[in-house]
Amino acid sequence: MDSLQDFMISRVRVQIMELFFNKPSEMYFVREITRHTHEEINAVRRELDRMLAAGILKSEERGNRLYYYLNKNYTFYPELLRMVKKSTGLGLKLIKQRKKLGSVKFIMFSGKFVSIDDSKRTDVDILVVGDIVLAELEALMNEEETKIGREINYTVLPEDEFEFRKQRRDPFLMEVLYGTRVMVIGNEEDLVERKPVGLN
Numbered sequence: 001m002d003s004l005q006d007f008m009i010s011r012v013r014v015q016i017m018e019l020f021f022n023k024p025s026e027m028y029f030v031r032e033i034t035r036h037t038h039e040e041i042n043a044v045r046r047e048l049d050r051m052l053a054a055g056i057l058k059s060e061e062r063g064n065r066l067y068y069y070l071n072k073n074y075t076f077y078p079e080l081l082r083m084v085k086k087s088t089g090l091g092l093k094l095i096k097q098r099k100k101l102g103s104v105k106f107i108m109f110s111g112k113f114v115s116i117d118d119s120k121r122t123d124v125d126i127l128v129v130g131d132i133v134l135a136e137l138e139a140l141m142n143e144e145e146t147k148i149g150r151e152i153n154y155t156v157l158p159e160d161e162f163e164f165r166k167q168r169r170d171p172f173l174m175e176v177l178y179g180t181r182v183m184v185i186g187n188e189e190d191l192v193e194r195k196p197v198g199l200n
Contacts, residue, residue: 123153
């Protein structure tokens with residue numbers, strides 16, 4: 001059953017959600033989950049049962065093990081994914097270190113980067129708009145690349161260039177903006193809105 005009560009979560013559920021939503025296509029059995037979350041097995045089992053009942057997770061038997069995986073058809077799946085991406089990992093670091101990054105107008109993760117199914121695939125994982133201290137941003141990105149084991153393709157645009165290219169419907173920028181996204185910093189409507197020429 002989908003209801004707001006599904007969002008009243010315990011510390012253990014937070015750990016489980018972080019595990020699943022940071023790798024949305026993975027399947028885990030109970031002891032794997034306890035190893036990743038460092039939580040007691042009985043507490044993990046209780047939360048898994050609750051998440052199954054809520055429809056957040058599904059389960060499948062393979063051999064003598066029961067595996068759990070995300071139900072991507074769950075009503076609040078996109079919202080939960082966005083919440084996790086903003087409140088953990090790189091999203092949380094970017095928000096916490098916003099002042100060090102300079103004058104940040106927007107930061108968005110592409111749907112591809114956060115594993116949202118996206119028919120409009122883009123090569124850009126992250127778009128950053130503003131007057132950015134590049135050394136600070138690069139340090140965060142390098143740390144995350146080491147953590148996830150792959151290169152992160154990010155684009156940095158000054159705000160005036162971003163607005164200029166948006167007004168002229170620059171093909172590269174339109175491809176980024178018309179895909180699915182998770183807004184980390186900034187207002188999504190302002191990100192995609194085309195301002196009248198001459199207005200800030």
